[in-house]
Amino acid sequence: MLRKQQREERRQRILNVTEALVRESNGTDFSMVEVARRARMSAPTPYNLFGTKGAILYALLNRAMDQLMQGELAYKSGKVPALHPVMAMTHAADFFISDPELFRPLFKYQLGEYAYSERPAYMDRALEYWRTSLDGLVAARMLDRGHSERGFSRDDVAVPLLAQSVGLLDLWVQGEFTDDEFRARMAISAALIVHPVVNDAARIHLDVIIRAVKPKIRPVFSFQAIS
Numbered sequence: 001m002l003r004k005q006q007r008e009e010r011r012q013r014i015l016n017v018t019e020a021l022v023r024e025s026n027g028t029d030f031s032m033v034e035v036a037r038r039a040r041m042s043a044p045t046p047y048n049l050f051g052t053k054g055a056i057l058y059a060l061l062n063r064a065m066d067q068l069m070q071g072e073l074a075y076k077s078g079k080v081p082a083l084h085p086v087m088a089m090t091h092a093a094d095f096f097i098s099d100p101e102l103f104r105p106l107f108k109y110q111l112g113e114y115a116y117s118e119r120p121a122y123m124d125r126a127l128e129y130w131r132t133s134l135d136g137l138v139a140a141r142m143l144d145r146g147h148s149e150r151g152f153s154r155d156d157v158a159v160p161l162l163a164q165s166v167g168l169l170d171l172w173v174q175g176e177f178t179d180d181e182f183r184a185r186m187a188i189s190a191a192l193i194v195h196p197v198v199n200d201a202a203r204i205h206l207d208v209i210i211r212a213v214k215p216k217i218r219p220v221f222s223f224q225a226i227s
Contacts, residue, residue: 011049013039015063018056023101028057028109051117057109058118064103065125068095069132081136082194082202085161086209088133089190092165093183096172107173111166123162130158130165142198152197164189175225184216 017038021030032053036043050056071091096103110119134154137143144153168189172182191206191213198206 014046022105027105054115080205081140082198084136085133085194086187086190089186093186097179104173111170127162130161160193184213188213
């Protein structure tokens with residue numbers, strides 16, 4: 001038991017040191033030797049505990065995902081299930097915006113490097129975030145929990161929500177969206193994705209969101225960094 005606790009303490013020290021290096025360097029190009037040195041460990045220890053630097057960076061991403069998913073209760077308690085995905089998008093945007101010094105470098109790595117061992121499990125967790133945001137629509141029978149030949153399933157909507165959030169996150173990471181536009185585009189995208197699959201009463205609530213958010217979005221978009 002003690003050895004397990006010591007192992008976990010070393011893992012957390014490595015994660016904390018790596019997070020500090022990401023912030024200081026504004027990137028992920030530092031070496032495992034530097035991680036070990038800053039953590040006051042022998043050079044092989046980070047490899048023994050994680051395997052690769054990519055595994056450490058994904059462990060940081062998963063730690064962030066744990067924090068992000070803690071906000072689920074806030075929107076699951078809302079009375080309009082059609083708004084839960086919009087609230088989930090807004091919550092995610094606010095979470096990333098709150099710490100750009102960490103999330104911009106981390107997601108540049110995640111979006112640019114395919115880690116065959118770590119990425120699938122991380123993406124499954126991200127998809128579960130969007131599935132959870134749709135539980136209210138399943139309970140209201142506007143979506144089916146599993147595959148259906150007649151209607152839309154939860155995954156029919158969760159996958160587009162995931163794909164859209166990843167694309168918008170990439171544009172924010174690259175500096176092509178301001179924080180405000182990133183947040184607005186996340187919200188309006190969720191509303192537009194959910195809009196076709198809900199009933200007329202729910203669409204009224206989504207229309208209110210769309211009308212409120214649309215003026216915050218640039219009418220003409222161009223791919224260039226925003227100073």
